Amino acid sequence: xxxxxxxxxxxxxxxxxxxxxxxxxxxxxxxxxxxxxxxxxxxxxxxxxxxxxxxxxxxxxxxxxxxxxxxxxxxxxxxxxxxxxxxxxxxxxxxxxxxxxxxxxxxxxxxxxxxxxxxxxxxxxxxxxxxxxxxxxxxxxxxxxxxxxxxxxxxxxxxxxxxxxxxxxxxxxxxxxxxxxxxxxxxxxxxxxxxxxxxxxxxxxxxxxxxxxxxxxxxxxxxxxxxxxxxxxxxxxxxxxxxxxxxxxxxxxxxxxxxxxxxxxxxxxxxxxxxxxxxxxxxxxxxxxxxxxxxxxxxxxxxxxxxxxxxxxxxxxxxxxxxxxxxxxxxxxxxxxxxxxxxxxxxxxxxxxxxxxxxxxxxxxxxxxxxxxxxxxxxxxxxxxxxxxxxxxxxxxxxxxxxxxxxxxxxxxxxxxxxxxx
Amino acid sequence: xxxxxxxxxxxxxxxxxxxxxxxxxxxxxxxxxxxxxxxxxxxxxxxxxxxxxxxxxxxxxxxxxxxxxxxxxxxxxxxxxxxxxxxxxxxxxxxxxxxxxxxxxxxxxxxxxxxxxxxxxxxxxxxxxxxxxxxxxxxxxxxxxxxxxxxxxxxxxxxxxxxxxxxxxxxxxxxxxxxxxxxxxxxxxxxxxxxxxxxxxxxxxxxxxxxxxxxxxxxxxxxxxxxxxxxxxxxxxxxxxxxxxxxxxxxxxxxxxxxxxxxxxxxxxxxxxxxxxxxxxxxxxxxxxxxxxxxxxxxxxxxxxxxxxxxxxxxxxxxxxxxx
Numbered sequence: 165x166x167x168x169x170x171x172x173x174x175x176x177x178x179x180x181x182x183x184x185x186x187x188x189x190x191x192x193x194x195x196x197x198x199x200x201x202x203x204x205x206x207x208x209x210x211x212x213x214x215x216x217x218x219x220x221x222x223x224x225x226x227x228x229x230x231x232x233x234x235x236x237x238x239x240x241x242x243x244x245x246x247x248x249x250x251x252x253x254x255x256x257x258x259x260x261x262x263x264x265x266x267x268x269x270x271x272x273x274x275x276x277x278x279x280x281x282x283x284x285x286x287x288x289x290x291x292x293x294x295x296x297x298x299x300x301x302x303x304x305x306x307x308x309x310x311x312x313x314x315x316x317x318x319x320x321x322x323x324x325x326x327x328x329x330x331x332x333x334x335x336x337x338x339x340x341x342x343x344x345x346x347x348x349x350x351x352x353x354x355x356x357x358x359x360x361x362x363x364x365x366x367x368x369x370x371x372x373x374x375x376x377x378x379x380x381x382x383x384x385x386x387x388x389x390x391x392x393x394x395x396x397x398x399x400x401x402x403x404x405x406x407x408x409x410x411x412x413x414x415x416x417x418x419x420x421x422x423x424x425x426x427x428x429x430x431x432x433x434x435x436x437x438x439x440x441x442x443x444x445x446x447x448x449x450x451x452x453x454x455x456x457x458x459x460x461x462x463x464x465x466x467x468x469x470x471x472x473x474x475x476x477x478x479x480x481x482x483x484x485x486x487x488x489x490x491x492x493x494x495x496x497x498x499x500x501x502x503x504x505x506x507x508x509x510x511x512x513x514x515x516x517x518x519x520x521x522x523x524x525x526x527x528x529x530x531x532x533x534x535x536x537x538x539x540x541x542x543x544x545x546x547x548x549x550x551x552x553x554x555x556x557x558x559x560x561x562x563x564x565x566x567x568x569x570x571x572x573x574x575x576x577x578x579x580x581x582x583x584x585x586x
Numbered sequence: 587x588x589x590x591x592x593x594x595x596x597x598x599x600x601x602x603x604x605x606x607x608x609x610x611x612x613x614x615x616x617x618x619x620x621x622x623x624x625x626x627x628x629x630x631x632x633x634x635x636x637x638x639x640x641x642x643x644x645x646x647x648x649x650x651x652x653x654x655x656x657x658x659x660x661x662x663x664x665x666x667x668x669x670x671x672x673x674x675x676x677x678x679x680x681x682x683x684x685x686x687x688x689x690x691x692x693x694x695x696x697x698x699x700x701x702x703x704x705x706x707x708x709x710x711x712x713x714x715x716x717x718x719x720x721x722x723x724x725x726x727x728x729x730x731x732x733x734x735x736x737x738x739x740x741x742x743x744x745x746x747x748x749x750x751x752x753x754x755x756x757x758x759x760x761x762x763x764x765x766x767x768x769x770x771x772x773x774x775x776x777x778x779x780x781x782x783x784x785x786x787x788x789x790x791x792x793x794x795x796x797x798x799x800x801x802x803x804x805x806x807x808x809x810x811x812x813x814x815x816x817x818x819x820x821x822x823x824x825x826x827x828x829x830x831x832x833x834x835x836x837x838x839x840x841x842x843x844x845x846x847x848x849x850x851x852x853x854x855x856x857x858x859x860x861x862x863x864x865x866x867x868x869x870x871x872x873x874x875x876x877x878x879x880x881x882x883x884x885x886x887x888x889x890x891x892x893x894x895x896x897x898x899x900x901x902x903x904x905x906x907x908x909x910x
Contacts, residue, residue, distance in 0.1 A: 256816050257621055262742075265614035284726030285816040288739055348716050349723035371902060376713060582717040 197235040197242040200505045203272030205262040208251035218480045219488030226489045239503035256285040273505045280349040296507035307536030314540040315494045316487045320354035322545035325561035327361035339368045341394035346374035354400035356577040386411035392456040399423040427482045438553040448483040451549045455557035460525030490523040535585040587671030608742045616741035622853045627752045629845035631802035638792045640777035647705035650822030651678045652804025653811040657725045667731045671808045678804025679797045686793040712819040725810045836877045838884020
């Protein structure tokens with residue numbers, strides 16, 4: 165049996181650990197190596213910072229490990245990885261400036277971004293400069309966006325796995341209410357996906373509550389939704405999971421709770437109770453989860469990564485902590501296969517791989533039916549449930565299998581909510 | 587050397603500087619220069635509103651009206667920039683004209699709050715109606731023009747384009763301010779009862795200033811969206827409006843060039859403190875307080891102060907009709 169990509173990744177990380185170098189400064193090692201710069205044009209301040217800054221911390225851990233182990237060999241040469249970040253604070257003006265700084269001044273070979281309007285504002289430049297750019301929102305992909313890929317988070321398609329699991333394990337739950345922020349980038353995309361997933365499982369959606377931003381009092385929203393007596397309360401990418409959970413707790417909700425994210429769930433437990441949060445279904449695991457040792461997972465030493473992250477940044481773990489690192493690992497794999505760090509070569513190499521090394525395994529390129537280009541990787545995704553105050557993966561389910569059977573239902577709901585399809 | 591010759595030489599030096607400056611900047615600072623150029627038009631158009639003594643909190647939103655108009659015209663009707671720019675200004679002016687009826691029933695503080703409420707109502711329409719405004723995520727896919735083989739997606743060509751448009755608009759604004767209309771606007775501010783006693787319809791002139799200001803800031807919005815390619819409601823929120831106020835107050839608003847000095851100095855200052863990201867608003871606040879305490883008439887009053895200290899020329903930094 166040949167060496168797999170996953171073996172290479174594991175060996176790289178293991179090498180770093182064995183060498184015992186990860187706690188030392190990156191620059192002290194392999195000074196003779198070349199340096200390849202990877203850009204992050206992300207929100208590091210402002211409301212969106214929790215979906216940017218933890219990703220930078222995660223990438224720095226990975227880069228430090230790799231550099232400490234002697235760098236990465238690409239095309240017969242050793243490279244150190246250097247992360248270069250620009251804080252655009254989720255502002256389109258700054259996103260353009262940051263993108264140009266990274267691409268034209270810092271000479272990065274890939275730019276990782278969160279997604280949404282900030283990505284849309286740099287797309288003409290990505291195309292012009294043939295710069296490999298990544299997003300966590302595949303809905304940013306358009307038929308023209310050749311250089312924009314989503315190799316990790318397939319937001320919000322993975323939400324279907326949570327609904328599948330819920331329906332299988334709690335068949336008595338027959339009605340659901342969806343609450344989310346009213347925006348086409350995050351909230352509506354997620355709402356459409358949940359609606360499709362509920363329809364497929366035969367669960368009636370009794371309410372879709374689209375709330376605005378800058379809300380401070382969620383009591384009326386939760387009251388009005390609970391008045392419809394749903395068995396399932398679904399938070400589809402709400403930016404306000406914590407206050408919604410608080411209200412559900414105070415208003416005595418006893419049904420099932422499913423959410424896209426449950427960032428900082430320990431804070432939610434502190435504000436409510438462990439018993440209340442237990443059983444909440446969501447989609448983003450902690451990386452100390454034993455289920456991540458599953459052989460299909462393409463992330464080296466997830467437990468070690470989790471421990472390092474929480475040691476260096478004890479209060480900063482969020483959904484993106486491992487996502488940007490996973491994209492960085494995808495890039496390294498693509499560069500190795502291409503024998504080049506140049507963006508066009510790496511893109512070609514990644515796209516050439518029919519079954520790319522998706523973080524949770526089972527990855528395949530997808531997207532032309534929905535966004536006009538197969539530039540998003542979908543694969544297995546974990547269903548996570550809070551058990552005894554700790555997030556634990558219940559099982560992996562296949563997003564690509566679900567899409568193969570139900571994409572028309574999804575497209576129907578996307579169109580109903582006025583979202584772009586192709 | 588006579589003053590006319592001095593003015594000509596000064597103008598040529600300024601023009602040469604403006605033409606040369608992008609070539610000495612880093613790429614991302616070239617973008618900053620474009621946004622600065624557009625913001626010069628934003629503050630200059632805001633000044634025409636303040637000439638009548640009314641300070642509004644809707645100017646940023648009127649810029650957004652222009653931006654959304656240009657975006658929708660480009661995306662739905664494939665109209666090029668030369669059509670979207672004036673139409674963006676026109677729609678902003680039209681909305682402003684409609685808003686005059688409720689807003690100018692109020693004055694001073696009440697007008698300020700009323701204009702904020704009206705602006706937020708418009709912004710909420712953009713947020714609430716995903717179709718056609720795109721909701722909080724806004725709209726994207728607007729492209730700059732390609733003229734004679736020059737692709738205006740590049741920063742330097744677009745800067746020259748923006749500089750030309752903004753320069754032309756500033757010229758018109760300057761001419762308006764120094765025309766009979768401009769003098770009447772000053773009169774409405776400083777001598778309203780006297781102006782009314784000689785038959786000046788102060789409501790109409792306040793409304794006119796508001797409409798003119800909105801027209802030009804609408805053009806600024808279109809200029810911005812054609813470069814950025816995207817537009818979101820958050821770009822035109824109260825945060826940006828506060829920046830406009832700070833630029834105008836710190837620069838000074840008694841002279842045409844006062845707000846322009848304000849936006850230029852503070853933009854450069856803002857970029858220089860980029861590394862203090864999280865405390866930048868606090869620094870801005872401190873600058874505003876210091877400015878009000880020590881330079882109540884803004885940066886524009888510094889030359890007059892110097893002249894006064896050194897006993898050169900006259901110390902006239904007051905507007906034409908202000909009470910001495």
